[in-house]
Amino acid sequence: MINRESEEYIVNVSNLSYLIEITRGKKHLIREIIDAFLKQVSEELVYINDAITKTDYGTIKRYAHSMKSSVSIMGISMLTPILQEMETLGATADNIEKIKELYQKLNLICEQAIEEIEREKLNYF
Amino acid sequence: MNDKNKINIFIVEDNKVFALALKADLENAFENMPIQIHLFETGETCMQKFNEENPQIVILDYHLNGKNPDAADGIKVLDWIKEENNETFVVMLTADDDVDIAIKSFQHGASDYVVKSDTQFKKITFSLLNFFEIIKEKSYSAKLLLELNKYKENYLP
Numbered sequence: 001m002i003n004r005e006s007e008e009y010i011v012n013v014s015n016l017s018y019l020i021e022i023t024r025g026k027k028h029l030i031r032e033i034i035d036a037f038l039k040q041v042s043e044e045l046v047y048i049n050d051a052i053t054k055t056d057y058g059t060i061k062r063y064a065h066s067m068k069s070s071v072s073i074m075g076i077s078m079l080t081p082i083l084q085e086m087e088t089l090g091a092t093a094d095n096i097e098k099i100k101e102l103y104q105k106l107n108l109i110c111e112q113a114i115e116e117i118e119r120e121k122l123n124y125f
Numbered sequence: 126m127n128d129k130n131k132i133n134i135f136i137v138e139d140n141k142v143f144a145l146a147l148k149a150d151l152e153n154a155f156e157n158m159p160i161q162i163h164l165f166e167t168g169e170t171c172m173q174k175f176n177e178e179n180p181q182i183v184i185l186d187y188h189l190n191g192k193n194p195d196a197a198d199g200i201k202v203l204d205w206i207k208e209e210n211n212e213t214f215v216v217m218l219t220a221d222d223d224v225d226i227a228i229k230s231f232q233h234g235a236s237d238y239v240v241k242s243d244t245q246f247k248k249i250t251f252s253l254l255n256f257f258e259i260i261k262e263k264s265y266s267a268k269l270l271l272e273l274n275k276y277k278e279n280y281l282p
Contacts, residue, residue, distance in 0.1 A: 022150040022246060029149045037142045058194070065188065068220055069241055070142035 014113040015075030027124040061090025131161045133180040137171045150246040168202035187219035207234040
């Protein structure tokens with residue numbers, strides 16, 4: 001999709017085709033899973049941010065690991081390598097500064113994904 | 126339908142999005158079968174309902190204590206399930222493609238092990254298909270054995 005005013009490409013970060021496939025397009029299921037995702041991802045971002053503030057590598061690792069499953073359902077594939085790296089750094093209890101950088105990317109992509117998915121959800125009422 | 130004929134399946138997974146998606150996929154994959162799927166976010170809640178619902182199948186996350194380190198992990202829950210009913214078919218799920226985790230799961234009695242990946246739901250479906258095949262064969266063998274015993278009683282000295 002091209003934004004004609006600014007001549008920029010707007011690239012979607014999420015892709016619900018996998019979700020639609022596994023739910024066979026059933027609207028009530030899609031809405032239920034979208035709602036669960038929107039709630040869960042907001043909480044997980046807060047937990048990770050909190051853990052970064054406290055340099056709590058264990059919590060960073062655990063939530064990065066957990067988020068991989070949910071972002072894959074919502075087709076946010078560009079988050080997978082970011083979360084994998086956060087999980088690895090969390091496991092080695094190393095390089096909090098790098099984790100902070102990764103978190104900035106994670107947060108930015110999640111913000112866009114949330115906007116997209118909230119718009120998309122309107123198609124499933 | 127009589128609840129006694131239903132196949133109870135437990136999904137024990139602390140990631141609600143993943144659990145709901147898996148439930149949706151399995152209900153579609155096995156829509157002609159009398160399955161009833163129950164979701165649990167912790168091993169503890171699963172164990173509380175286990176003897177009441179008697180699941181034939183449990184799909185169990187290895188890192189159940191991922192969010193709460195004090196919660197029971199997948200192996201502990203697996204051990205408990207096997208103690209309660211050794212016949213329960215347990216599929217261990219994990220995002221870690223680690224052969225040591227796979228070996229440990231099988232050593233503790235898991236019937237199958239699936240790595241969370243792009244093809245995770247297909248792998249779980251195939252695992253359950255294998256289980257249903259086993260049940261069908263066991264049931265057929267039991268029927269043959271019964272007929273054999275009847276024959277022996279009626280015709281053999």
